[in-house]
Amino acid sequence: MSHDGATSRPARRPARRPVLRSAAFLVSGALAVTALAGCSSGGDESESSSPAAAQDIAPAARGDIADGGTLRWAVDALPGTLNSFQSDADASTSRVAGAVLPSMYRLDNQGRAVRDPDFLEKAEVVEREPKQVVVYKLNQQAVWSDGREIGAADFAAQWRALSGKDSAYWTAHNAGYDRIEKIERGKNNLEVRVTFAKPYADWRSLFSPLYPKDVMGTPNAFNEEARRTLKVTAGPFSIKGIDRGAKDITLVRNPRWWGRQAKLEQLVLRAVPLKDRADALVAGKVDLAAVDPEDASRISLADRDKGTSGPLAHGPGALTPAQAMRSWAVAHGDDEDAADAELDTRAKTRKVVDKYRKEQSRLGDYVVRKSLEPAFTQLALNGSVGPLADERVRRAVARAIDRKKLAEVVLKPLGLPARPVGSHLALAGQQAYTDSSGALGSQDTNEARALLADAGWVSGGPVKKEAATSKPKTAGNVSGSEGKKSKADPEDKKGAASDSDDGTYIVGESDQKPGDRQPPLLDPGRIAAHQYAALVRQADARRLRAADKERKHADQYAKEAAQGGAPGAYAPKGTPAPAGAPAGQLAKDGKPLTLRFVLPSGPGSDSLRAVADRISQMLEKIGIRTETSKVADASYFKDHIASGQYDLALYSWPASAFPATDARPIYAKPVPAADGTLTVEQNYTRVGTDHIDQLFDQAIGELDEGEERSLVQQADARIWAAAGSIPLYQRPELVAARRTIANAGAFGFQEPDYEDIGFLKAGARPGAEPNASGKASSSASSSASPAGKASGKPSEEPSEK
Numbered sequence: 001m002s003h004d005g006a007t008s009r010p011a012r013r014p015a016r017r018p019v020l021r022s023a024a025f026l027v028s029g030a031l032a033v034t035a036l037a038g039c040s041s042g043g044d045e046s047e048s049s050s051p052a053a054a055q056d057i058a059p060a061a062r063g064d065i066a067d068g069g070t071l072r073w074a075v076d077a078l079p080g081t082l083n084s085f086q087s088d089a090d091a092s093t094s095r096v097a098g099a100v101l102p103s104m105y106r107l108d109n110q111g112r113a114v115r116d117p118d119f120l121e122k123a124e125v126v127e128r129e130p131k132q133v134v135v136y137k138l139n140q141q142a143v144w145s146d147g148r149e150i151g152a153a154d155f156a157a158q159w160r161a162l163s164g165k166d167s168a169y170w171t172a173h174n175a176g177y178d179r180i181e182k183i184e185r186g187k188n189n190l191e192v193r194v195t196f197a198k199p200y201a202d203w204r205s206l207f208s209p210l211y212p213k214d215v216m217g218t219p220n221a222f223n224e225e226a227r228r229t230l231k232v233t234a235g236p237f238s239i240k241g242i243d244r245g246a247k248d249i250t251l252v253r254n255p256r257w258w259g260r261q262a263k264l265e266q267l268v269l270r271a272v273p274l275k276d277r278a279d280a281l282v283a284g285k286v287d288l289a290a291v292d293p294e295d296a297s298r299i300s301l302a303d304r305d306k307g308t309s310g311p312l313a314h315g316p317g318a319l320t321p322a323q324a325m326r327s328w329a330v331a332h333g334d335d336e337d338a339a340d341a342e343l344d345t346r347a348k349t350r351k352v353v354d355k356y357r358k359e360q361s362r363l364g365d366y367v368v369r370k371s372l373e374p375a376f377t378q379l380a381l382n383g384s385v386g387p388l389a390d391e392r393v394r395r396a397v398a399r400a401i402d403r404k405k406l407a408e409v410v411l412k413p414l415g416l417p418a419r420p421v422g423s424h425l426a427l428a429g430q431q432a433y434t435d436s437s438g439a440l441g442s443q444d445t446n447e448a449r450a451l452l453a454d455a456g457w458v459s460g461g462p463v464k465k466e467a468a469t470s471k472p473k474t475a476g477n478v479s480g481s482e483g484k485k486s487k488a489d490p491e492d493k494k495g496a497a498s499d500s501d502d503g504t505y506i507v508g509e510s511d512q513k514p515g516d517r518q519p520p521l522l523d524p525g526r527i528a529a530h531q532y533a534a535l536v537r538q539a540d541a542r543r544l545r546a547a548d549k550e551r552k553h554a555d556q557y558a559k560e561a562a563q564g565g566a567p568g569a570y571a572p573k574g575t576p577a578p579a580g581a582p583a584g585q586l587a588k589d590g591k592p593l594t595l596r597f598v599l600p601s602g603p604g605s606d607s608l609r610a611v612a613d614r615i616s617q618m619l620e621k622i623g624i625r626t627e628t629s630k631v632a633d634a635s636y637f638k639d640h641i642a643s644g645q646y647d648l649a650l651y652s653w654p655a656s657a658f659p660a661t662d663a664r665p666i667y668a669k670p671v672p673a674a675d676g677t678l679t680v681e682q683n684y685t686r687v688g689t690d691h692i693d694q695l696f697d698q699a700i701g702e703l704d705e706g707e708e709r710s711l712v713q714q715a716d717a718r719i720w721a722a723a724g725s726i727p728l729y730q731r732p733e734l735v736a737a738r739r740t741i742a743n744a745g746a747f748g749f750q751e752p753d754y755e756d757i758g759f760l761k762a763g764a765r766p767g768a769e770p771n772a773s774g775k776a777s778s779s780a781s782s783s784a785s786p787a788g789k790a791s792g793k794p795s796e797e798p799s800e801k
């Protein structure tokens with residue numbers, strides 16, 4: 001999951017890593033499937049036919065790409081394990097696996113699972129009754145790096161390790177593999193026959209990636225050895241080494257690779273935290289890196305400023321005319337001490353400006369490639385406790401927010417399409433996508449107020465005051481460690497006017513320090529002096545007008561007071577408030593309707609907090625107050641989201657082509673455990689129904705692709721109606737790339753074709769399509785129909801880049 005905002009780490013690229021599902025089978029819910037199956041917001045049906053934004057990778061034909069070279073690609077951290085099926089596998093694990101291991105299917109640019117011809121010639125369901133049987137015919141040239149051909153023994157070893165029958169294997173999940181009854185060798189070792197004990201619609205999700213039997217054959221190799229190294233691989237690259245000190249992992253061309261030779265000689269994955277990416281780009285330490293909006297803006301400005309002279313209109317020293325006037329006036333004023341101080345400050349600023357200009361010059365070597373990630377940000381509503389345990393209150397929250405405006409907050413400034421996401425289980429461009437938000441209803445403030453009234457929340461109701469010494473627990477102080485200051489904290493000595501910061505604030509409150517201003521401009525010049533004089537004259541005139549207006553107001557007030565009050569001060573009882581005016585505080589049983597909004601506090605979460613600010617303003621219009629707690633990024637998910645210590649939160653889920661498998665644990669109904677706690681799997685909103693579970697179970701065993709999609713869409717409509725999570729917008733994907741890099745950048749849905757990434761030849765320009773035989777273009781009859789999204793872990797970024 002990712003707690004996105006303009007954030008930190010980007011959401012993980014689709015990883016097919018569902019966790020173990022509950023063994024309990026839940027019975028049908030109260031609502032009829034047919035009542036929700038056709039619900040839609042009424043949007044353009046064609047929006048499902050293409051992604052909301054095209055990928056941006058500077059495509060180029062292989063003939064235009066130079067042979068050789070080393071590309072340094074920034075990742076968040078070195079992989080903690082090289083085994084994709086362990087619980088701590090992450091985005092870096094997936095990136096290495098994609099370059100060095102086989103996958104029977106990969107995602108194309110529309111989020112569809114397509115056959116990878118380098119490994120798989122054909123795969124099809126050959127029998128449905130009495131049991132499902134799938135036959136794989138492998139590429140006869142496909143071999144492991146030790147020379148052994150890839151075959152049935154590797155498939156069988158991976159099935160045994162991931163089936164869940166041997167507890168000695170420390171696996172993160174067994175979805176799909178637990179449905180296999182047996183794996184046999186076919187006519188030869190290149191033909192694999194897989195028989196399922198129960199039908200499995202998402203069979204294409206299996207064996208991607210495929211590890212050699214050397215890794216899957218024994219628990220020790222699976223649990224320990226594969227964490228540190230992969231001695232045997234089969235991809236365009238192989239692992240040369242991992243340097244933990246330099247935080248690099250180096251991949252080199254695989255000499256036994258039978259496909260198109262990799263254009264790059266080396267691919268170095270370098271661990272660089274998001275906050276340090278700009279510095280790494282300036283220093284030339286990386287060639288390709290996901291960046292946050294602030295760094296992307298700097299790179300775009302650097303491109304705009306190429307060839308210009310004179311002071312930059314941004315960065316240090318870029319002041320407003322008023323600030324420039326003040327600096328000039330102080331530096332040339334009669335107060336010698338103030339003038340000396342100002343001149344000294346300006347000298348220091350000059351050094352900062354020179355440094356910034358040099359950095360911008362180096363950033364001009366890069367370009368920002370942008371698209372939308374295969375992931376969406378949602379508003380999560382914790383339905384286990386408090387006011388949100390009432391479905392009517394959850395629905396009121398959902399009906400109060402304008403998702404279109406929230407999408408615009410994040411995406412419009414980046415020049416990306418600001419289209420709200422209409423599905424929990426697929427994204428625009430995937431065949432399973434349909435806008436089912438109509439099952440909940442569109443934004444309607446009046447309807448939201450009516451839902452709250454029906455739930456017993458009334459405006460102006462009595463509120464019991466708590467004792468002054470009793471401070472309500474918020475998500476920001478549940479653990480007792482965040483949002484507090486120690487007694488020795490020097491900040492506590494600033495005086496009574498400075499309250500200690502406990503991490504809690506009302507959204508919309510400024511974080512800017514009083515009196516903050518930017519450094520003075522180096523020299524405003526003669527024009528600035530004239531502007532300063534004009535501003536002074538304007539200020540004098542404004543003061544005179546204000547004084548005259550104040551005098552007239554005092555006379556009018558005295559006259560009205562003599563008549564018994566200001567006319568129109570008291571509207572007749574029942575007069576409605578002006579449209580858009582905030583509603584009064586709602587209360588029920590002596591308690592105000594206040595919700596805890598938990599957000600990450602890291603510097604990369606600015607846009608996330610901006611979205612939360614707008615949501616709080618929208619909720620205030622229907623009488624719901626929000627108390628926001630900013631918590632440390634490291635504890636945001638573990639201590640607050642996963643543990644249920646929040647009312648409202650924002651985080652993201654990555655996309656998947658297999659929603660029946662991957663999304664089920666995210667929306668499964670929580671099951672009481674023996675100790676009284678809830679087993680929530682990955683459903684951190686704790687909102688679910690029996691019928692949603694049943695629809696997922698039906699979909700996962702449905703071999704008719706059209707019927708499977710229909711069941712998935714019905715499940716999505718019910719998830720909307722339950723109002724536990726509200727999809728808001730697809731997350732932005734911003735990637736800084738050297739101008740000469742081709743076939744890499746903002747990939748969107750598509751998994752990289754590592755062998756086609758490289759540097760353009762001198763004089764070549766991007767624009768030509770990559771080799772038509774490329775993986776993304778292969779779509780044999782065995783290619784999967786796209787399915788939905790959601791998967792594995794919610795990615796842990798403070799996220800929205």
